[in-house]
Amino acid sequence: MASSTETASQPERPPRPNLAFRQLRGSRSPAEFAALVRRAAREIGERVSCDARYVGRVEAGEIRCPNYAYERVFMHMFPGRTLTDLGFAPRSSVRGRAARAIPDADPALTAGAPPGEPPVESPGAFEPYDTHENDQLNHEESDVLRRAFMTGGGATVAAATLGPLRPTTDATAAVRPPRRPGTPEAAALEEAVRRIRLLDDRHGADGLYRRAAAPLRAAYALLDAGATRQTTADRLHAGAGELAISVGWLAHDSGRYDDARSHYAEALATARMTGDPGLEAHAFCNTAFLARDAGRPREAVRAAQAAQRAARPLGSARLMSLLALREAGGWAGLADRTGCEQALVRAQALFERGRSEADPEWMSFYGEAELEGLEAQCWSTLGDWRRASRHARRAAHLQDPHFTRNIALYTAELADDLAREGRPDEAAAAGLRVLALLDQVQSSRIQSMLAGTARVLLPHRRASGVSDFLERHASTPRTARA
Template sequence: MASSRAVPNLRFKQLRGQRSPGEFAALVRRAAREIGEQVACDARYVGRVEAGEIRCPNYAYERVFRHMFPSLTLADLGFSAREAVRGRAGRGRTPRPPEPYRTTDSTDTNGTTGTTDSTFNTFNTYSDEESDVLRRAFMTGGTVTLASASLGFGPLPGAEALRSDLPRQRVGASEASAVEAAVRQIRLLDDRHGADGLYRRAAQPLRAAFALLDAGATTRGSTADRLAAGAGELAISVGWLAHDSGRLQDARSHYAEALATARLAGDAALEAHAFCNTSFLARDAGRHREAVRAAQAGQRAAGPLGSDRLLSLLSLREAGAWAGLGDRAGCERALSRAHTHFGRGPSDRDPEWMSFFGEPELQALEAQCWSALGDWARAARHAQRAAALQDPHFARNLALYRAQLAADLARSAAPAEAASVGEQVLDALEGDLESTRIRAMLADTARVLGPRRNTAGVAAFLDRHTAAARARV
């Protein structure tokens, strides 16, 4: 298990001083923002560092800690050398630095057409902080081990991993860590590459996670809670990949699975997340009254959790549903609540998966509301703010916001501007970003701009869009 060889990091604990783990985590997140990093540090992460489970931070955390303590080395902070933790250098191979660890949401944090294997390279490299725990998790035998190994996104075992007649071993903290790491990997890759190339690849880890949950049915305490929460969050992440790639029925099934897991575990945070995504899906499927009810149910679940940012997002989901029903008054009331909650700022109680939710996403979701109500000019103003404020690192969300902006500009009598923004979206889609949602939005913009071909810049965009669509056939 993860704790069997862990040596407590007393130096790091000394640096925390009299602050609580949650207070110290807030300082870490604030320091990250100061240098343009985004880390999902919470009290659990601080506790794992101090318990010695995280022997060396990943590169993003390392930059943050060096910013906080510029005169100290990693050794001074109580961490081990990176080579010793990763283990590859000791076997005569040069380790490849992983991408900076970031999380993003399923919402706005999971076919493989036209995607090369290199897209999935990151699946095979966990962040440094997880690697040691995962290696130990994968070294034991039986169904539990096979399921755990499939969470590494390397060569995925098939049905053999889930056979009920194989011996079941004890499920503990290592397996829970594996599930949590899989959730983070999916969210990271969705943000970098979009959903289309990831959905089928992520289905096996999801089955493995629920196999672990089943195998650990007799597990009790915090490990059982982590395993249930991790499996539920993984179901939501995979559901989002289905959702964003146009597989709405698959997404509905995954979200329902997450909701059932939340109810069985009594996990209000997971329940709120499941309702949040269910509302978004129902709106996209045209079931607007269901979207309203799901958003309101999510707010009831989230009420005791103390996260204003979560309540803000759920209020925005409700606002979008009212807009889909054409109820401007209901939409404006929900938007007002969303802004009130958002204005109270972030807190230590905000869920890790909400690291994507900042001012850009707030503006983008409000743009969707005004767009649904037919107020195109107002929608375009909010979409423009979203695109301008978004960190370029979040490639998928930036392309999404620009696609929304192009659609709103096309309908608000600004065809040249719409074509220019549409070209930027095409640039992203010609890279390694794959998103059926974004392509569908861009196709709709092209349709609206069709009659305006003679406007400057429009013909070039339309021709390029047509060529790109043909190349995908």
């Protein structure tokens, strides 16, 4: 008999059918509609395992709110509509729902939320790529993914632990999981990587870096605990490596180059230990970018070439295109115009081959806008300001509004190129557009670019709009490193 202090569990309400989503499917079969979803996902660089069963679950109301990957796909398929327009519950309405009980669940699964911040359930939040794992994950995901982020400062930031791991405020404390990790922990790790990337796309790195260290420590604790199955161990190693790269990028973009180098080296070591060419290519790709920014152009060239050797068997033309651009940036830093131009031509030709199933998930940011933006940086480094500004303008125009940080970055690049080209009024106008975005984006890189532009524009204070830009720039607070 239950004690009087216990509350009787309430039966769950039967799901309400999602009639709006069913109407969008129209006369197509669930399988046909699922194929459209997968095709739309490929168009924006997402990977979802949508099938007829998933469509049926959505229409039956079993999935109240989709995960972030599906949300981006649905927003691409039905532009201008919100989740509620598609028949889903607002994401805020599913925050804090009590987690479903798991037999023999460790108490740490439902503990650890900070005061005033209830655990988060994400019903239907993680749809695995291996569809045979659906049933198990649907049962366990709400506890494993109960919370990955919290709000702080001016932007949403990464905060919590992965799966059953308790948060720690001691950066040196060992984080030890209470049991050997399995599929749910691997899924949680992969979702943490996606969410960090999503937040960086929107807000930049400065407010995220320190908070992302806890999930990274937790990821390596999972590796130390050891998985029971080799397939799970492979997923954990790949996820930990990708998370190290993501955290390294946050350090890179916020000006912490030594930290970034360490994280990228950690990811590269993980790739080499496990024989993962995709992770190795990614680690070398980011190492090349860091070397370019840190003033080591020859290292940038060598790292980009190493990345291409690792990536060649993967069969992704888009990945090879990005790596050619990384090499071009190194050649530009060496003032080798011929080498840079040859790499740019190669990058463009590979890009035009289009997307494929072999493209890595992390490359969702790499579209025409990023191609233009990276080429603009090459011409800027070579001192060809006219070409640089032309490509930077195209990059800012082409960028998907979701990537707020990149819009600010490309526009800052445009402002600097225009200033150095001798077009101060246009440069000031572009600079003002960037300043208007800084309440959403925290990036030391962008702030440094604007500071350089302001120095170039100082002698042109009397030109139209320049004084306004200089005054607003001087009064804009600089983001403190978190």
